[in-house]
Each structure stands twice: as C-alpha cells, then as structure tokens.
Amino acid sequence: MPTAKNQTSNHVPRLENTNSVDAYYDTLGVWLDLEAEAERERLAQRRQIRNQTDVERTGETLVAMSLADHQTGLAGRLLLDFVKSGQQSSTNSDSTSISLPMNRLKVGSPVVVSDHNQPSDKGVAGVVSRRKPHSIQVATDQWPDGKLFRIDMSPDETTRRRQLAAMSWMRTATGRTKTLRDVLMGTRPLRFGEIEPVEFFTRLNPPQQEAVQFALSAKDVAIIHGPPGTGKTTTLAELIYQAVQRGESVLACAASNTAVDNLLERLVRMMPDVLRVGHPARVFESLRGHTLDELVDSDPSTEVVREMRRDVQDLMREASRDFRGRDGHKRRKQILAEAGQLRNQIRGFERSVIRAVLDRANVVCTTTTIDDDLLGDRHFDTVVIDEACQGTLPSIWQAVRRGDRLILAGDHQQLPPTVLSNEAAAAGLKESLMQRIAERDGQEVLRRLKVQYRMNQSIMKFSSDHFYDGDLIADASVKSHRLCELPGVDENQFTTDCLMFVDTAGAEFDEQLERDGNSKLNPKEANLVIQFVRELMESGVEPDQIAIIAPYAAQVRLLRNRLDVREIEVDTVDGFQGREKEVVIITMVRSNEIGEIGFLADERRTNVALTRAKRKLIVIGDSATLGRHPFYAKLLDFFESESAYRSVWEFDS
Numbered sequence: 077m078p079t080a081k082n083q084t085s086n087h088v089p090r091l092e093n094t095n096s097v098d099a100y101y102d103t104l105g106v107w108l109d110l111e112a113e114a115e116r117e118r119l120a121q122r123r124q125i126r127n128q129t130d131v132e133r134t135g136e137t138l139v140a141m142s143l144a145d146h147q148t149g150l151a152g153r154l155l156l157d158f159v160k161s162g163q164q165s166s167t168n169s170d171s172t173s174i175s176l177p178m179n180r181l182k183v184g185s186p187v188v189v190s191d192h193n194q195p196s197d198k199g200v201a202g203v204v205s206r207r208k209p210h211s212i213q214v215a216t217d218q219w220p221d222g223k224l225f226r227i228d229m230s231p232d233e234t235t236r237r238r239q240l241a242a243m244s245w246m247r248t249a250t251g252r253t254k255t256l257r258d259v260l261m262g263t264r265p266l267r268f269g270e271i272e273p274v275e276f277f278t279r280l281n282p283p284q285q286e287a288v289q290f291a292l293s294a295k296d297v298a299i300i301h302g303p304p305g306t307g308k309t310t311t312l313a314e315l316i317y318q319a320v321q322r323g324e325s326v327l328a329c330a331a332s333n334t335a336v337d338n339l340l341e342r343l344v345r346m347m348p349d350v351l352r353v354g355h356p357a358r359v360f361e362s363l364r365g366h367t368l369d370e371l372v373d374s375d376p377s378t379e380v381v382r383e384m385r386r387d388v389q390d391l392m393r394e395a396s397r398d399f400r401g402r403d404g405h406k407r408r409k410q411i412l413a414e415a416g417q418l419r420n421q422i423r424g425f426e427r428s429v430i431r432a433v434l435d436r437a438n439v440v441c442t443t444t445t446i447d448d449d450l451l452g453d454r455h456f457d458t459v460v461i462d463e464a465c466q467g468t469l470p471s472i473w474q475a476v477r478r479g480d481r482l483i484l485a486g487d488h489q490q491l492p493p494t495v496l497s498n499e500a501a502a503a504g505l506k507e508s509l510m511q512r513i514a515e516r517d518g519q520e521v522l523r524r525l526k527v528q529y530r531m532n533q534s535i536m537k538f539s540s541d542h543f544y545d546g547d548l549i550a551d552a553s554v555k556s557h558r559l560c561e562l563p564g565v566d567e568n569q570f571t572t573d574c575l576m577f578v579d580t581a582g583a584e585f586d587e588q589l590e591r592d593g594n595s596k597l598n599p600k601e602a603n604l605v606i607q608f609v610r611e612l613m614e615s616g617v618e619p620d621q622i623a624i625i626a627p628y629a630a631q632v633r634l635l636r637n638r639l640d641v642r643e644i645e646v647d648t649v650d651g652f653q654g655r656e657k658e659v660v661i662i663t664m665v666r667s668n669e670i671g672e673i674g675f676l677a678d679e680r681r682t683n684v685a686l687t688r689a690k691r692k693l694i695v696i697g698d699s700a701t702l703g704r705h706p707f708y709a710k711l712l713d714f715f716e717s718e719s720a721y722r723s724v725w726e727f728d729s
C-alpha cells in the first residue's frame with residue numbers, strides 16, 4: 077500500500093478511474109496521512125512562535141489566558157472558563173471584559189490547554205464547549221498545569237483512527253453495505269423505486285415535497301441539493317419524519333455539532349424519540365435533555381448504579397483502614413476483590429442502560445465522527461448526512477457503514493471542506509462525496525430545492541443564474557423586501573436600493589500585505605466600509621442587522637479593531653457560511669496591478685458571501701483587478717445591468 081511518506085506532489089494517488097475497492101481506500105488512506113502530517117507541522121510551527129500577537133493571528137491559538145471559573149459537567153467532566161489575562165470581571169459580566177481576538181475555536185473544536193510559560197508542556201486535551209466574545213469554555217477530563225494558559229486547536233488523532241477503522245471495515249463490507257459502497261464508488265448503477273404519495277407533516281413547497289418523495293424512493297443513495305436559504309434542513313427533518321413513519325430507523329449526521337443540533341432542534345418538535353449522541357458539552361444547552369448522557373443519567377435503573385457506586389466507595393473506605401496481621405491483609409484483599417467485582421457489574425449495567433436508551437430511539441443524531449463504542453454494531457435503515465459538502469471523503473465512512481441507504485444534503489456550490497495539505501487537496505481531498513456523486517450522476521441522483529426564503533430577488537439573481545441554472549425562486553415573503561421596510565428604518569435611496577457595487581479602480585485603494593503575516597488587507601476599503609456602516613446606522617438600521625464579510629482575515633482584524641460597535645458582525649466568508657443578515661457589506665480587498673486575486677478565484681467562496689444578505693448587499697472592489705477574471709467580469713456586468721454600479725469617486729471618503 078502506498079504511504080504518505082513516499083508520495084511527492086506528482087505522485088499522490090487520485091481516485092479517477094479507480095475501480096478497485098482496495099485502491100480506492102488505499103488512496104483515501106494516503107490523503108488522510110498527508111493531512112495528518114500537515115496538521116502536525118502546523119501545530120508545531122504555531123507552538124514555536126513566541127510573539128503573542130503573531131501566534132494568535134492564525135485564529136487557532138489563544139495565549140495568556142487565565143482560568144476565571146470552573147464547574148463540574150456531566151459525567152464528571154471539568155468545564156473550565158478561560159478569559160484574557162488581566163481581566164477583572166467574572167465571565168458573565170461584559171462591561172470590563174477584554175474581547176478575545178478573532179479565532180476559529182468553535183464549540184466542538186478539539187484543543188490542547190497548556191502552560192503558557194512552559195513551551196515544552198504537552199498540556200491536556202479538551203474540547204471547546206462554549207464560546208462568548210470574552211471567554212471560552214473547555215471541557216476536559218484533567219486539570220491543566222500552570223497559572224497562565226495557552227489554548228491551541230489540535231489535530232484530532234482519535235478521529236483519524238476511527239476514520240481509518242471505518243474505511244478498513246468498508247473494504248470487506250458485505251450485503252447491503254457492500255451494494256451501497258459500490259454504488260457510491262460508481263461501479264454499480266443507481267436504483268430507485270416508485271415515487272409514493274406522502275402525507276406531509278410540514279408545509280413544504282413543491283420542490284421540497286418532490287425532494288422528500290424522491291429521496292424516499294432511493295434504494296441506495298439520493299442527494300438533496302439545497303442552495304442558500306432554500307430550507308434544506310426543514311426538508312431533511314421532514315424526510316426523517318417520513319422514514320420513521322414507515323418504520324425505519326434513522327442515523328442523522330452532519331460534520332459539525334452546530335449542524336447536527338440545528339437538525340435536532342427541528343426533529344424534537346416533530347417526534348418524541350430522537351436521541352443525540354455526543355459530548356453533552358458540545359450540544360446546544362437547550363437540547364442537552366435529549367443527549368444519551370442525560371437520558372442514561374435520568375433512567376430509573378441508573379439509581380441502582382448510583383447505589384452500587386456508593387457501595388464501592390464504602391468498600392474502598394473500608395479497605396483503606398489499618399488492617400493488621402495476616403488475617404487483616406487477607407480481609408483487605410477480599411474487600412478489594414469485592415469492589416472490583418462490583419465495578420465490573422456497574423460497567424455491565426451501564427452498558428445495558430445505554431443499549432436500552434438507544435433501542436428506544438427511532439432517530440439517533442450525531443456528528444459524522446461517531447463514537448463507535450457507544451453505538452456498538454447498531455445498523456440503521458437510513459443514514460442522513462446534512463452539510464455533506466463540508467466533510468472530506470474519508471470522514472463519512474463511519475456513518476455510511478451503518479446504513480442500508482444514504483441521503484446526502486448540502487450545496488456543492490458553497491464552501492468545500494477545509495483541507496490543510498495542499499498535495500492532498502490537489503489530489504482530491506477537497507472534493508466531498510456529495511460533490512463527486514452530484515457531478516457524476518447529476519439529475520439522476522439529486523433533486524434541487526428552488527424556493528429560497530432569504531434574499532430579495534435582485535440579490536438572489538446573480539447567484540441563481542451563475543451557480544444554479546437560473547432555477548432559484550424568491551418566495552413571496554422575501555421577493556421584494558427592502559431595508560426601508562424594517563421598523564425604525566428611514567426611506568432613502570440607501571435603504572430602498574438592494575444592490576450596490578462600489579468600484580475603487582483608479583483611486584489607489586491598494587491592497588497591503590499584513591505586517592509579519594501572509595494575510596491581505598485594504599485600509600482604504602475599510603474606511604469606506606465604516607462610512608457605509610455609519611450611513612446605515614444613521615438611517616435607523618440596528619447594528620445587529622449588519623454584517624461585514626472580508627475574504628481575508630487581516631481585513632477582518634483591521635475592521636474589528638476600527639469599528640467600535642460590537643454588535644456588528646465582521647467575519648471571513650468561511651465564518652459566515654450558513655448565516656444571514658439584513659445588510660451585508662463585502663470588502664473584496666484585492667487591488668493590485670497584476671490582477672492577482674488569490675483564493676478569490678474559488679467562485680464558491682464568493683457565492684457564499686453574495687448570498688448572506690436578505691435586504692441589501694454592498695460590494696466594494698477594484699474592477700481593474702477583479703475584472704480580469706471572467707467570473708468577476710460577469711459579476712460586474714450584473715451590477716451594471718441592475719443599475720447598481722457606482723464609482724468610489726461618487727462618495728466623499
């Protein structure tokens with residue numbers, strides 16, 4: 077089998093024309109190794125950077141953090157609240173707090189907490205369990221050493237091991253799972269049954285209804301393609317409900333905890349027996365009552381376990397007494413043996429309670445990183461994966477191996493999975509299974525949702541035409557909605573127009589390379605953004621209705637430092653996927669003489685940015701730089717055709 081070490085960039089295997097099962101999974105194994113290597117290298121590099129601001133710039137490290145509070149969470153886990161050192165207040169009070177620098181540590185991110193003053197400290201592993209602007213909570217099983225701490229996002233080896241184990245299981249799969257695997261690889265044809273009538277629980281629009289019926293008719297795999305704001309999660313929840321009505325068991329997954337919880341939130345309103353498996357600290361607080369941990373804890377038979385635990389404690393206390401003489405030693409040995417037996421019984425008992433709770437659930441929700449110890453050898457009629465374009469190919473087999481049929485939902489015209497290894501990305505790790513199948517089998521395997529509930533139709537139009545064959549329809553409730561119709565907002569040209577492109581060409585709005593960094597910024601564009609924000613607020617738009625999106629983290633940092641209104645969200649495109657705001661201002665940043673646009677060339681990234689605004693979209697960019705790329709030339713033409721093209725000279729900045 078090829079290994080990561082002996083691959084050079086030209087020799088990293090690809091999947092095209094791979095018909096052999098072994099070659100297929102060998103290739104995924106190589107990609108996974110390359111990615112692991114890239115992650116380890118990056119972590120090592122980060123830990124070597126001494127300068128605090130530099131290391132925090134990556135967004136994957138927080139330094140000089142102090143422990144503000146701690147609690148004991150479920151199953152005895154420690155929940156540690158960290159704030160920036162020097163902060164006087166408790167984590168609850170915002171008035172005197174220091175905001176955390178921009179970071180990518182999200183709820184569910186695996187992290188290592190180590191001693192800030194001891195670079196050699198290996199630290200303790202944990203998971204981010206809550207995030208606030210001024211504090212971050214980490215769930216761990218151990219106390220970290222030190223007075224001042226550093227928190228690093230860390231590669232998750234456990235996840236990788238589980239993925240490899242699932243892939244090795246898939247190689248030798250039999251029966252329905254083997255059939256599913258071969259259909260996914262493209263070596264067996266797709267199969268669909270009759271479309272059957274359905275009595276819908278939710279009021280779905282016709283394309284949503286069609287998607288549910290189509291997915292239910294799939295024997296092996298089907299895709300629900302959900303362009304921005306089209307109710308993908310709503311549709312998936314209905315599909316799961318219908319599958320359960322037909323007596324099926326369902327495993328519902330997504331790559332991120334947030335996406336799993338969004339789905340769970342809908343499912344619990346539709347049916348009672350939905351179970352969430354996963355670290356309770358990673359689950360929305362309002363949904364923790366549905367977690368396996370809490371349900372096991374509240375199961376009546378767990379009271380017996382508690383009593384048995386108390387007995388173990390009593391026995392251990394007795395064993396620690398001062399026994400003298402030979403009989404004494406014998407007695408102690410007996411007590412310890414008794415405690416050991418009791419512990420084994422407890423474990424067996426707990427396992428049977430877990431099994432009983434799992435057996436009661438029709439639907440089990442979890443991230444695609446499945447805890448195989450908890451799920452055991454459980455198999456499901458249908459496996460559903462939401463946000464399926466966010467997961468890499470190796471990451472999905474843990475879920476796939478547990479089902480007879482697979483339903484994928486997502487949008488391959490939005491951001492692909494994050495991959496660190498350039499070699500693996502170039503060989504194909506950036507292409508999700510959903511993208512591969514959607515591109516291979518097209519209409520045969522997918523149904524697209526078409527009615528969107530977010531954007532005014534003029535904001536929707538470019539994305540619809542360019543990415544979705546002009547298929548999108550704005551629902552009547554949003555079709556013509558404008559900013560000036562929001563309560564408290566004045567009616568003026570700025571609030572009645574939905575679109576504006578501000579061209580900075582010729583005005584020397586040059587991009588800059590961030591000092592000591594690789595990211596780009598454009599201070600003059602930032603000035604213009606701030607001017608527009610001021611105008612919006614003067615017109616009565618609330619700060620929390622405004623978002624600013626920049627493709628580059630350096631521009632995000634600049635704007636966050638310059639804006640003194642905390643409620644205005646400023647983020648990168650990646651940080652904004654899946655979200656929406658009434659007004660969005662995009663600062664494109666790139667402005668140079670050679671027309672270089674770097675990773676803006678990934679059109680899908682711009683698609684995400686352009687489709688976040690509900691009522692007003694402002695784009696600031698340099699047509700001389702952007703316009704050399706056909707996609708942006710088309711975008712500029714679009715703004716012109718909508719009479720929404722302005723030159724920066726029209727604004728006093």
Ligand SMILES: Nc1ncnc2c1ncn2[C@@H]1O[C@H](COP(=O)(O)OP(=O)(O)OP(=O)(O)O)[C@@H](O)[C@H]1O
Binds near residue numbers: 304307
């Ligand atoms: N058939 C429908 N009728 C009315 N409103 C709907 C319908 N379907 C979805 N919506 C509304 O549209 C919005 C988006 O729905 P949902 O969150 O399911 O979309 P999504 O496609 O998952 O979103 P995203 O683009 O962020 O992935 C929600 O407010 C939802 O209530």
